[in-house]
Amino acid sequence: QVQLVESGGGLVQAGGSLRLSCAASGLVFSNYVMGWFRQAPGKEREFVAAISWSGGRGQADSMKGRLTISRDNAKNTVALQMGSLKPEDTAVYYCAARQGSVPQVLNNNNGMTYWGKGTLVTVSS
Secondary structure: OOEEEEEOOEEEEOOOOEEEEEEEEOOOHHHEEEEEEEEOOOOOOEEEEEEOOOOOEEEOHHHOOOEEEEEEOOOOEEEEEEOOOOHHHOEEEEEEEEEOOHHHHHHOHHHOOEEOOOEEEEEEO
16 A cells, blocks of 8 residues: 655744655655645645656746755655745645656646645745
């Protein structure tokens, strides 16, 4: 059974930083592109960033320069380091996985196979 478990969410002031983590189990981690998505209240889910096993990356323009996605293939984890946070970054952040490539994730945000339950990030002004 595949499980993706996010952690690290919480309340942070605008301008602050936060590091989210996702622990994956039940899959061959090296075969999967890992991604982060978010869903703000009343809005549709949107892509944030993705990373392949070999380190290829892609990220949303809305957060460029403010985040770093990384993965530890030995520990089956993927992290999202976010900085200069804004109130509009408030959302539930989801970890997701699919086989394929980062470009496939960028071209089809709905193509992820597995999803975590999410972790809430709240940025106060």
